[in-house]
Amino acid sequence: MASRPKALGNELSLVRLIGRLAARVPARDVVVGIGDDAAVLRLAGFQAQARLILSTDMMIEGSHFLRNLHPPRAVGYKALARALSDLAAMGAKPVACLLSLALPKDLDRRWLLEFLRGFTRASARWNVPLVGGDLGGAEQVMCDVVVVGQASPRHLLTRAGARPGDWIVVSGSLGGAALGLESRRGPAWKRHLYPEPRLQLGIALRPRLGARAAIDISDGLLIDLHRLCLASGVSAELSQHPPRFAGANLKQVLSGGEDYELLFAVPPNRRVPAQLCGVPLTVIGRFERGRPGRIRLLGRELEPAGWDHFGSVLATSTDAELGGFATGRSEVGQ
Template identity: 50%
Template sequence: MRDWGGRLPTGDEAEILEAIRRRAHLPVGRGLALGIGDDCAIYRPRGAREDLLFTTDLLLEDVHFRRQTHPPEALGHKALARGLSDIAAMGGVPRFCLLSLAAGAGADRRWIDRFYDGLFRLARATGAPLVGGDLARAAQTACDIVVCGAVPRGTALRRDGARAGHAIYVSGRLGGSALGLETGTGKAWARHLRPQPRLALGVFLRERIGASAAMDLSDGISLDLHRMALASGLEAAIEPPPRFPGASPGQALHGGEDYELLFTAGPRITVPARFETIPLTRIGVMRRGQPGAVYLSGQPLPALGYDHFRGSR
């Protein structure tokens, strides 16, 4: 998420990222299948049957969490979950992770142990062993997760693969994380604290559905769908997405950190109503038009999702 979503255009963040992307000068033919501009970078090792996916995600005190309200186990879980969600978005299977942790003033030895409790639990459950990282002291806690995943060569789901006429789907119900952040209680708060990366769903979309595009919902569907539409050179027309119980329409449209999957599929593909216990809902269609434009029930939908460099939320 916010993984240098390449051509995302709103606000200062997009502008900075675009400038970085333009300057990155990726060499061709050295094993790099995809650089800056999607949930993960794709690397093709020489002679290997698999493509490797790489993503990094920051989790910062007083930006993404507050020490007073977020238990360390939940932060360890969430740090890894954010990276795994990017792997899920491309249909990948996790291979390993690395974690860099700058432990802030309030993060004592016990805090650090509990942080790793949460991280190791999710790492074991998802097959993403921790193989390295870095550790330092700092004024505020900051961590950066690196996750490597794998897909059979050439099969990674990307955000630029949607075509005109393809249906738009979303997994789960949206706005739960934003609601939880507001209320601090109940299932919504649990959802905010311990998001579940949709790894099995991602593999299902790649292997069984043949989704044409996919990405994870980290910054709110208004912004993330805009990014997908822009990457695919299309505009998107949707109806209101399913809402997490109690979430407002605004939370469902603009709230971040749901970590559900947004995907598209060709018009002849049958997408089931559920995958395991997760509802899969058709919310609209991609069509020719202004690349990146999103319409909700026929009205333009502003991309109000989370942008670090706009400073609003």
């Protein structure tokens, strides 16, 4: 009873713990479980080729947003947009969403109304109907968004599958969201507030480019590339700086996160077009043999600094479970 409390540990160790416990329950219908952007199920009621894709994403006041800084409409919009980004990374088409909301009793009703308007705007824009959820009382605003998607195996992408020699390709430009959070103005602020899940692009990646693996850049290029490398058992050699959002510095580009661009592997015999589905594409290097997860930029080895919800920066790790369960990012608070 009176023994000293044990530290919670970092996010990686928690995900490991959860993965270990979850592995005790047989999962016949599960194609991809804990450890990717989303879970993939092959259900008895499905046609042989159809896969169900599921992901959840939390947004918590004080951690992912501040009530006195972020417009509530943007918070609602982003809550759904970032969850959809996980589906984009799997090559899935969204079909529905659910919203669980924990609200303080003294919350201004207008805040909630604006939040819901933003959520509805995103829901209408990507044609993802809200079909259910839950309400509860709490001291902070917290929301958890569940997105449901479908994909055929012909479109489905996971983090595993990149091979040595494949091109490392990134969509759009990076660092904008991090710059926006610092500057709080201009197009960068807008990008921080209203991210754009690359849904069409994600669905096109396999049929159009033969992409073999993908991840969305939610926590930063380096940490997400590191995760993809670990899952694929490869290392990465970046031969050029990634495309930079106007005004962003290199740190914001490499580790800023929340850009929700796609990072993916394309076989060396495929030509990567300058753009696809209206989104610019840039080859920034190649996957290689070598220590899984290692990243080099212009010949120099980098540490994949990332975000940990529980206070410590994630160390380089060879644990392939990293980041799959927990793809949320604490961006603002603490």
